[in-house]
Amino acid sequence: MEAAQAGAVERKQITPSKEKKEHALATRSGSKRRQEAARRKPGNSLMEPAETLRDYHRLMVRIRVFEGLSMRAFRSGLAGGYLHVYNGMEGTAVGWLSCVREGDPIIAAYRDHGYALILGMDPVDVMAEIMGRARGVSRGKGGSMHLYSAEHSFYGGWAIVGGHTAMGVGLAFATKYRGGDEVTHLFFGDGAANAGVLYESMNMASLWDLPVVFILENNEIAMGTRLEYHAADTHMHNRAEGFNIEHERIDGMNVLHVRKDALRIIDHVRKTQRPYFVEIMSFRFEGHGAADHDRSLYRSKEEEKEAGKRDPILLLEQYMLETGVMIEGDIKVVWKDVEQEMERAYKEAADMPKPEPHEVYENVYTDILPEEGH
């Protein structure tokens, strides 16, 4: 599992597009210019104010607690279908999305509760969607895997592995067409990174100079298939090389690291209006979905225990304790606060009405209703 070691950071600098040709030749001649940088120590090199650290902490805790409740909803029968929680990956979404500018399009796969909460979607509406209620963000027609918010430029919520990647590039296409400077943030998993359409999309993004960040959230597993069993080169960011897209691997378990890298990368993309590929290493603490009960099929308890030491929430708590930003008591208060907030949301959502039968016909088309009846 050398390749999959989270926190190992490497960066590949690619020449700008005008030098495409020379670069391609250099690559072909076999010169590997990969830099293996040392694992970075946790640290607040951005000098974030204490208040900001507390915010990131609370955001991560909100996701963790919300996910606990979404699993409860599943177990109690209030939620059905497929439901995938984000536990262990909070550092990625919180760190990255803290750097996103309002109006930047964001698109992701089905493990999407975390983004929704961070972007400011009401946990009641998100939980209501998970429970199939009329007031859910998608009016009860999407469910856990299909959260959307036009207000927050959140374009989903997609459940065909890899299928949304081309759409992500299309969001950036519109930016270029219109002459804007938004950056599109396209999240997908290591499993999705094997889908052919991703490579079609990367090619077009680079060919047409589109401002999109391909954010590969590498939790080293696709359902029950470990990274080393699904990827020919487990450093998946290297695949961007062939498309002349700058790429690197970063650590996703430390929210401050993610933020620091995200600020730099997003700023770079906004300036260059070129795509970028970042592989963010993380760990999925829970099973693939709420129905995945036997994790021993693909990993050991020891491995989970080891990974637990890198829990993004724990790491930040340790750091804040060390630096005196918080004391134990403060941390407890945050968890308690958030638990109360989310319990309220859970209850409120569970008490909400289900969609009316006639709504089944709505939103198939923008202007007409489909033929009715069986």
Add this chain to the structure above:
Amino acid sequence: MTITYRDAIRQALIEEMDRDENVFLIGEDIGRYQGTFRVTQNLYEKYGARRVVDTPITEPGIVGVAMGAALRGLRPVVEMMTMSFSILAMDQIINHVAKMHYMSGGQFHVPMVIRGPGGAAHQLSAQHSHSMEGWFAHVPGLKVVAPSTPADAYGLLKTAIRDDSPVIFTENPSLYAVKGEVPSGVDYADATLPPGSGDESASSDDFTVPFGKAAIRKEGTDISLIGYSRMAHVCMDAAEELENEGVSAEVVDVRSLSPLDSSTIFASVKKTNRAVVIYEDWRFGGFGAEIAAKIQENCFDFLDAPVGRVGGLNVPMPYARNLELLCIPSKDDLLAKAREVLG
């Protein structure tokens, strides 16, 4: 003006691109190469690379990128080099394009058109001759139209580009050279095939054909011949021959598969009491079967004979010209079925 089906499509594209800056074309070899079937000829020169986008050969990617652009307010018109290649993009079209409006509870819509030639051309054999419109019409969330005349190609394409739902616009390669009258200026003259049932809104500079309206191409009293795209022409040819035999056939050009104008079809069948449905797609499980079933469900008491159905032979399209012609439903196939239904 009398122009070809191909020119009518191009004219609609030009007018919509001029009308709305958000409309752009995207597809393989549509720009510098002028389009495989020359539908987009000269448009690259006219609008440049920004609005006539040549792509790599990557149908899923093209559809996905177009969809993303549509989500942000652009109105892409995707050209499928042939509709057979849309099979590669089925996941994008069915799982993504057709679903987003619904799955997002109406928050997002996908105003895009996917157009291109569908059906057999000339000896292109098994991988290039698919009729896909029935497959797409099966999918809730997609609108599907299949024009048979230059006027309809022009008017339906304008409607398609202005529609906020995704539209599959299928052309038939055998029709590109067909000439017909397309409204322009104040004059509205009849075409090779009459333009329809009078639903069109014609004005000096803005003629469109609405979705969900079939056209009665020829009135008749003894039997209804129902088809679309190339098969509407086969219906007309057969009707002419039946006329010589003293049989008055009515021809219904379906034009819009989804939404489907059932009421025009039913009204015709209730009048003639006999019907034959014809479609180029494989006969088994094709769109014509849906029409036939609907007639049976809704006009049973009016029928004097079982509904006739003529479709393509249930085989991969062969290369040899004689075999290919055997597969594509012809006037004679339709006449044979019509005579059977007439008893």
